[in-house]
Amino acid sequence: MHHHEHGHCGHHHGHHHGLGREGSQKGLAAALVITVGIMVLEFVGGLVTNSLALLSDSGHMLSDAASLLLSLLAVWFAARPASPKRTYGFYRFEILAALVNGVTLVGIAAWIIWEAVGRLVNPAAVASGPMMVIAVIGLLANLGSAWVLMRKGDVKENVNVRSAYLHVLGDALGSVGAMAAGLVIWLFDWYAADPLISIAVSVLILKGALAVVKQTVHILMEGTPAAVDHGEVKAALSGIEGVIDVHDLHIWTITSGLDSLSCHLLIEEGCDGQAVLQRAIDLIETRFHIRHATIQIEMPHIRHGEMEV
DSSP states (O other), X not given: OOOOOOOSSSOOOOOTTHHHHHHHHHHHHHHHHHHHHHHHHHHHHHHHHTOHHHHHHHHHHHHHHHHHHHHHHHHHHHTSOOOSSSTTTTTXXXXXXXXXXXXXXXXXXXXXXXXHHHHHHSOOOOOHHHHHHHHHHHHHHHHHHHHHHHHHSOTTTOHHHHHHHHHHHHHHHHHHHHHHHHHHHHHHOOTTHHHHHHHHHHHHHHHHHHHHHHHHHHHHTTOOOTTOOHHHHHHHHHTSTTEEEEEEEEEEXXXXXXXXXXXXXEXXXXXXXXXXXXXXXXXXXXXXXXXXXXXXXXXXXXXXXXXXX
């Protein structure tokens, strides 16, 4: 038996996703386990100490656990193979999960601010001692989750993992806030510290959440990736020998770290189209790091209707 060697003509690139996804999955799973444990502790602690701060933080933790679960499902979904029905596979599910996470974070932050304003008008008594102890445990756990995600997950590149990381970080901030509030109440009996610190934390959470929402909406609108300059790509392709014109150039993101490009290159009569194509593919991959490119080579006599976009 002999094998036919494929791969001399069009070589295929594996996507650079495997490693990052594996780590992200482990990181998210570990963070999820930690978060659920602390959520139960804070809920019971809140009931025992009659502390709304702890109860609301456990509510925040519940939404966090849900968001981590959603992110985990998204990473798992994205790993599923493409099908004739879904030719891009389930990669976009990650972006949808990040969007949902971002929107819920905005909602939670807004709700905390609303509650806090009410409490400023009418401050409630809080059992500061136990509240501080539980907040410290919560903080350590959240920092543990954040650390696991930083080490194992792709926090920088993957918007889905980053949205989960922001949830966890928001929780850590919440725990720091609860500790600080507990300390101030314990020392000065100044109950307004609790809502004031809650507002400060919420504003920080809101900032990160809005950034995630903005980025995910940009991806869903097929916007050009932030790291790529459309004009620069067009100029680089136009600079290839034999190319007269570059049109219908589209660059978009399928999911974090996976960008796509399509364009038409009009080349001079008698020019070697395949050689131009190879140069274009190499240029796009080496200079702009886009591995998923579809390039149509056209001679001057080719006519096609005007594209809508």
